[in-house]
Amino acid sequence: MIAHLSVWFVFAYVVHWFAVPLNNINFFGWPLGYYFSAQGSLIVFVVQLFLFNRQQHAIDVKFGVEERE
Amino acid sequence: MGMQWEGKSFTDNLPKIYGIYTGGFLAFFALMAFFETLGLSAKWIGILFVLFTITIYAFIGVLSRTMAVEAYYVAGRSVPPVFNGMATAADWMSGASFVAMAGGIFMSGHPYMAFIVGWTGGYILVATLMAPYLRKFGCYTVPDFIGTRYGGKLTRFCAIVVLVVASFTYVTAQITATGTIAARAFQIPFEIGVWFGLFGILVCSMLGGMRAVTWTQVAQYIVLIIAYLIPIFWMSIVQGFGFLPHFSYGSAVQRIMELEPIIGVGTAAVDTVAGLKVVTALHATPPEGAMAAWKFVTLVACMMIGTASLPHILMRYFTTPSVRDARNSVAWSLFFIFLLYFSAPALATFSKLQLIDPTLPTSIIGATIDHVMALEWIQKWSEIGLLAIRDSNADGILQINEFFLNPDIIVLATPEIAGLPYVISGLVAAGGMAAAMSTADGLLLAMANALSHDLYYKIIDPKAEVKKRLLTARILLLIIGAGGALVASLKLTGILGAVAWAFCFAMSGLFFPLVLGVWWKRANRPGALAGMVVGLGVGWWYLLAVRNPEAWYGLAQPWLGLDDLRFGIVGTLASLIAMVVVTLITKEPSEEIQRMVDEVRIPSGDTIIPSKA
Numbered sequence: 014m015i016a017h018l019s020v021w022f023v024f025a026y027v028v029h030w031f032a033v034p035l036n037n038i039n040f041f042g043w044p045l046g047y048y049f050s051a052q053g054s055l056i057v058f059v060v061q062l063f064l065f066n067r068q069q070h071a072i073d074v075k076f077g078v079e080e081r082e
Numbered sequence: 083m084g085m086q087w088e089g090k091s092f093t094d095n096l097p098k099i100y101g102i103y104t105g106g107f108l109a110f111f112a113l114m115a116f117f118e119t120l121g122l123s124a125k126w127i128g129i130l131f132v133l134f135t136i137t138i139y140a141f142i143g144v145l146s147r148t149m150a151v152e153a154y155y156v157a158g159r160s161v162p163p164v165f166n167g168m169a170t171a172a173d174w175m176s177g178a179s180f181v182a183m184a185g186g187i188f189m190s191g192h193p194y195m196a197f198i199v200g201w202t203g204g205y206i207l208v209a210t211l212m213a214p215y216l217r218k219f220g221c222y223t224v225p226d227f228i229g230t231r232y233g234g235k236l237t238r239f240c241a242i243v244v245l246v247v248a249s250f251t252y253v254t255a256q257i258t259a260t261g262t263i264a265a266r267a268f269q270i271p272f273e274i275g276v277w278f279g280l281f282g283i284l285v286c287s288m289l290g291g292m293r294a295v296t297w298t299q300v301a302q303y304i305v306l307i308i309a310y311l312i313p314i315f316w317m318s319i320v321q322g323f324g325f326l327p328h329f330s331y332g333s334a335v336q337r338i339m340e341l342e343p344i345i346g347v348g349t350a351a352v353d354t355v356a357g358l359k360v361v362t363a364l365h366a367t368p369p370e371g372a373m374a375a376w377k378f379v380t381l382v383a384c385m386m387i388g389t390a391s392l393p394h395i396l397m398r399y400f401t402t403p404s405v406r407d408a409r410n411s412v413a414w415s416l417f418f419i420f421l422l423y424f425s426a427p428a429l430a431t432f433s434k435l436q437l438i439d440p441t442l443p444t445s446i447i448g449a450t451i452d453h454v455m456a457l458e459w460i461q462k463w464s465e466i467g468l469l470a471i472r473d474s475n476a477d478g479i480l481q482i483n484e485f486f487l488n489p490d491i492i493v494l495a496t497p498e499i500a501g502l503p504y505v506i507s508g509l510v511a512a513g514g515m516a517a518a519m520s521t522a523d524g525l526l527l528a529m530a531n532a533l534s535h536d537l538y539y540k541i542i543d544p545k546a547e548v549k550k551r552l553l554t555a556r557i558l559l560l561i562i563g564a565g566g567a568l569v570a571s572l573k574l575t576g577i578l579g580a581v582a583w584a585f586c587f588a589m590s591g592l593f594f595p596l597v598l599g600v601w602w603k604r605a606n607r608p609g610a611l612a613g614m615v616v617g618l619g620v621g622w623w624y625l626l627a628v629r630n631p632e633a634w635y636g637l638a639q640p641w642l643g644l645d646d647l648r649f650g651i652v653g654t655l656a657s658l659i660a661m662v663v664v665t666l667i668t669k670e671p672s673e674e675i676q677r678m679v680d681e682v683r684i685p686s687g688d689t690i691i692p693s694k695a
């Protein structure tokens with residue numbers, strides 16, 4: 014969970030702090046700083062959340078506390 | 083009504099039901115397009131679209147009426163994760179997201195993207211810190227959790243107060259939005275449009291509570307996402323960026339950045355028009371300096387923490403069948419929300435490019451004033467005072483700083499600017515209506531449920547019968563709705579400002595009592611009380627102080643640029659400090675409570691509050 018919250022922190026705050034220098038980099042046509050706020054961070058969040066659920070479920074199974082039908 | 087609303091056969095049929103519904107909606111859209119070629123007027127297309135969709139929502143609302151407590155408060159805890167995701171997405175995306183966001187990006191450029199990042203990233207907090215644990219708890223409302231975890235009627239009462247303050251601020255903004263759209267579609271005065279919008283909202287929620295709201299919200303999500311995406315795809319194809327705008331609009335952004343210095347974006351306007359602005363911010367270039375970056379991240383933080391504290395969102399996760407489903411449905415919510423939010427910058431980009439790129443036939447910047455004034459959409463929106471053209475330098479050519487507009491019209495006007503058929507405008511109006519109605523439904527229900535379950539049943543009359551409790555819930559729904567419409571018809575604040583305030587109120591009062599309630603066993607009743615009271619109090623004071631600098635509130639200027647959109651930061655920090663300090667100087671909670679907190683973190687087993695049939 015700490016790992017997930019760290020990834021979240023980086024894409025939520027750190028990349029946007031450096032948006033100005035990042036904008037000089039061209040990413041498939043987008044200025045990179047703009048890209049992160051328009052799409053990059055969002056995609057990271059979505060993928061991360063589905064991943065987190067899988068891992069969390071695996072942990073529940075490992076300790077035998079998962080729900081059964 | 084013999085229809086089955088729970089159980090396997092019902093949930094298995096859901097994809098089919100909503101598949102038919104989506105097909106029906108698209109067929110209606112095609113029919114309207116056909117009628118338009120036969121000469122049906124724009125006015126009637128708009129009316130039919132809004133009327134048709136509201137009738138469907140009302141129909142679902144009436145079908146799912148109920149007199150059972152579990153069904154009324156938590157939809158029988160039987161909503162599958164994907165559908166709960168859609169319902170939450172509709173609940174979440176308000177009139178502000180739908181109507182105002184792309185316009186905000188259009189006007190203010192990069193700083194405004196903080197809303198997008200904040201409103202999606204917040205769900206990471208919801209999933210990791212809150213939703214599964216609150217679901218395990220088995221509560222009906224957010225104050226129900228606070229009241230049971232910390233004990234005591236006063237704690238429960240404070241939670242109700244925070245909930246009502248935040249939700250009421252929010253709901254007036256939504257009723258304003260429904261009123262605006264209804265007024266435009268039916269050509270009636272705004273003050274009457276507001277009541278009309280309220281009527282539509284109440285039909286969906288009155289009879290069936292959470293169950294009705296859930297299934298109408300799914301229907302509303304489908305309408306709003308179709309309405310948002312179709313114009314984007316259309317414009318992308320027309321402007322030559324291909325069939326997959328989301329992967330190709332980078333070059334449109336670059337084109338804007340090339341054109342900006344040529345047409346002189348950033349020169350201040352010479353004239354002033356009340357309520358309207360010219361574009362002065364660069365589209366994709368963030369302002370330089372640490373202060374700008376600080377403002378960006380603080381706004382992101384406010385929107386994220388606010389997301390994780392809004393009661394009408396959290397209560398959606400009480401409706402899933404299991405803890406694992408609660409977690410999964412947060413992920414699906416984020417996915418469905420993401421579909422709209424990552425489209426908003428594309429919409430803003432295409433919309434701007436079509437106005438400023440001289441090679442496109444729709445462009446107006448650099449065209450002659452006579453040509454621009456002859457355009458139908460310019461005339462129509464100028465008439466109602468949401469757009470204005472001033473030839474400040476009298477050269478007969480329209481400059482960027484002579485084009486005044488209200489940012490809220492971008493989404494609604496874009497189809498007309500692009501020369502798309504009216505049927506698209508009708509579709510967008512129906513989408514905006516769906517977005518505003520679904521959020522208003524969720525909010526009204528959150529308030530009415532908290533008041534009927536927590537205030538009336540748990541505090542005032544614990545012996546009240548089921549029938550009486552549900553009747554109270556419905557009467558409260560009516561009263562709060564009417565109150566909201568009354569305040570909305572006074573037009574006190576703009577839509578977006580009110581929304582940002584609601585987030586800040588919710589985070590100031592509820593975030594730490596909720597998070598620490600799950601994650602810190604030592605947290606106790608006096609601590610939670612202090613957290614809520616100090617958080618809301620300080621947040622409120624700071625808001626007043628920032629808004630009225632010359633009054634007696636004792637604050638010369640905002641601290642560190644934390645303005646009225648960001649006052650939640652101050653309130654939340656105050657709440658954290660108060661809660662930790664008070665908890666540590668008072669004695670720790672009882673064995674029983676501490677065991678309860680341990681139990682909340684284990685997905686299997688019964689809910690903490692035993693469920694009743």
